[in-house]
Amino acid sequence: MIKLGIIGTSWITAMFLDAAVQTKAYELTTVYSRSQEKGQKFLSSLAFNTENVDVVTTLSDLYQNVDAVYIASPNALHFEQAKVAIQSGVHAIVEKPLFSNPAEFKQIENLLATHPDVLLFEAARHVHQPNFKLIQSIVKKMPKLQGATLVYQKYSSRYDAYLAGEEPNVLTKKYSAGALYDLGVYPIYAALAIYGAPNAVQYLPTLLRNGVDGNGVANLFYSGFNVTVIFGKTSNSYLSSEFYGLKDTISVSNIAELESVIYHDSAGQVNSVGAKPENNPMVREAQDFANIINDPIENHAEYNQWLQLAKQVNQTLFDLRQSAEIEFPADIKE
Template sequence: MIRLGIIGTSWITAMFIDAAMKTNAYDLTTVYSRSQASGEKFLASLDIDTDNVDVVTTLSDLYQSIDVVYIASPNALHFEQAKVAIQSGVHVIVEKPSFSNPTEFEKIESLLAKHPDVRLFEAARHVHQPNFKAIQETVAKMAQLQGATLVYQKYSSRYDAYLAGQEPNVLTREFSAGALYDLGVYPIYAALAVYGTPNAVQYLPRLLRNGADGSGVANLFYDNFNVTVIFGKTSNSYLPSEFYGLKDTISVSNIAELEKVTYYDGEGNSNHLGDVPEENPMIRESQDFANIINDPTTNHAEYSQWFQLAKQVNQTLFDLRQSAGIEFPADIKE
């Protein structure tokens, strides 16, 4: 069993723990929290036996007792937490976006080279789903590619707090957050996983009073087509996402959740692709990561592919921010 440690006590952490336990590959042993009380409160909220799970309040105590850490803290904290984990010989599963900028990513990549037995995974759960793989396989068969329109616009549970004058972490540049890094990362990941790295990018954001982006439209430019990405945290959208061939089209109900994927052949005929998604969308990525940890040699090519995709997404997100003049404090740190 892989000894699992946790940083972060939000809903997404609880979802990952549930998924990891359902693979029967992990054993939750340790939860890191800034206070003992908040860690114990989080454990009490989980629908699993936590009698043998410890709560710790220092990273040194966390990393000495686990094989892999799942990091779901605010984005700006990912780099330091992952760095210490790698130095401690602990594998890292870090929520997307993994790091604030390419400089941080390159430092982590260099550190991994010095610790060749350690693996780092970005938890882009949707690209591990069977329905996403069905999209990739179908796009590869299209006679002519004409790009895509990808949409992920969801009202943030923290936007009301922002409107009331507060500064929630997920809507501030201080924590390397905003619409692009919180929601836009899903369709950006999808675009790069299907089409590869774009030749050029452009981001047109709607900025909040604190300089963070609340919503926006990103354009990814390829040789023979463009991809338009629409996302935001200040309103809801129920538009599907679409991948275009010549006459044929793939329609996706939600590019992050992938509940329904439909292929239209251009003659009015439709065909559902993939399967009914699992109740917990993080099960597939949890199993994929466990496979790598348990057998890194056999699965090295797949791991390398995921790592390179994560690196390309990191660069693309940074380039999009640069095009819009959005700077994070993490960008100017030594």
Template sequence: MIKLGIIGTNWISKMFVEAALQTGSYTLTTVYSRTEEKGNAFLADLDTDTDNVAVVTTLSDLYTNIDVVYIASPNALHFEQAKVAIASDVHVIVEKPSFSNPTEFAIIEELLTRHENVRVFEAARHVHQSNFKLMQQAVIELPQVQGATFVYQKYSSRYDAYLEGQEPNVLTREFSGGALYDLGVYPIYAAIALFGAPRAVQYLPTLLNNGADGRGTANLFYDQFNVTVIFGKNANSYLSSEIYGLKETISTNNIAELNTITYHDGDGNADNIGVAGTSNPMVAEASDFSRVITDPINEHVRYQQWWQLAKQVNQTLFDLRQSAGIVFPADIKD
């Protein structure tokens, strides 16, 4: 069994822990929280036996009894926390976006060369799901790709807090937040996984008063087509996402959730080519990561594919920010 530790006690940590336990490959051993009270409250909310799970309040104590750490802290904290884990020869599963910029990514990449047995995974759950793989195959079979429009826009309760004068982490540049680095990473990940890295990008954001982006439209330019990506945290959208062939169109109700995948043949016929997903959408990635951890030699090629994809996404997110003049404090560290 893979000994799992976690950083972060929010809803997504709970979802990942439950997904990991569902695979039968992990056992939860340690929870890191700023306070014991929050850590114990997190454990009490899990639907599993947690009597033997330790709650720690210092990172040095976290790495004493784990094989892999799941990091779901604010974006700007991922880098330093991952460095400590790698230096402790602990595998890392880090929520997307993994790191704030290509400089941080390169430092992590160099550190891994000195800890060759450690694996770092970016938790882009949707690209590991069965329906995403079915969408990939359908795209391959299109006679021609003429572009795509991906939409992921959900009103956030954190925006209510912002309107009340607060500064929630997810909507501040100080914590490498904003719409692009929260919801936008889902459709950007999907676009690059499907079509590769774009040759050029442009981001047109709607900025909040604190300089972070509340929503925006990103354009990814390829040689033969363009991809338009619409996302945000301060409004709701109910539009589907589409990939355009000639007469054919592939659509999904939600590019992050992928509940349905529909193939439209251009003659009015629509065929549901998707499958029913698991109740927990993080099971697929947790299972994929466990196979690499337990069988790194045979799973090396897949791991390298995921790593290169994460690297391309990281660069594209940074380039989009650059095009819009959005600077994070993490970009100008000494």
């Protein structure tokens, strides 16, 4: 069993823990929280036995009794928390986006080189889903690629607080947040996983009063085609995402959730080809990470592929921000 620690006590952490329990590959041993009370309250909300789980309030205590840590803190904190994990010999599973910029990624890459037995994962759950792998396989068979339109626009549960004058973590540059780094990362990840890194990018954001992007349109330019990405946190969209061949098209209900995949073939036939997703969409990624942790030599090639994809996504997100002149405090190093 992989002894697991967690940083972050939000709904997404609870979802990952549920997935980890379902794989039977992990054992939750330690919860890091800023206060004992908050940590204990989170444990009491979980649907499995947490009697032997410790709550700690320092990272040094967290890393004493775990093999891996799941990090789901605000984006700007990922770098330092993953850094300490790697230095402590602990595998790091970090919620997307992995880091704020390529400079942070490079530092962690160098650190991993000095700790060859430690693994780093970006928790991009959708690319581990069977329906996503199905999309990849269909695109590979298309005789001609003509790009895609990918949409993920969802009203943020914290936007009302923002409108009331607050500055939630997910809507502030202080924590390397905003539409691109919170929701846009899903379709950007999908595009790069399928088409590779783009030749050039452009981001056209709608900025809120504090300079953070509330929504926007990103263009990824490839040789012979483009990918248009539409995302935001200030309204809801019910548009499907589409991948274009010549006469054939793949239509996806939601590029992050992947509830359904429809293939319109070149003869005009409509085929429902996707499988019904699991109730918890994080089970597949949790199992994939466990497989590599338990047998890193056998799964070395796949691990490196994921890490390189994470690096490309990190660079692309940064390049998109640069094109829109959006700067995070994490970009400024003394």
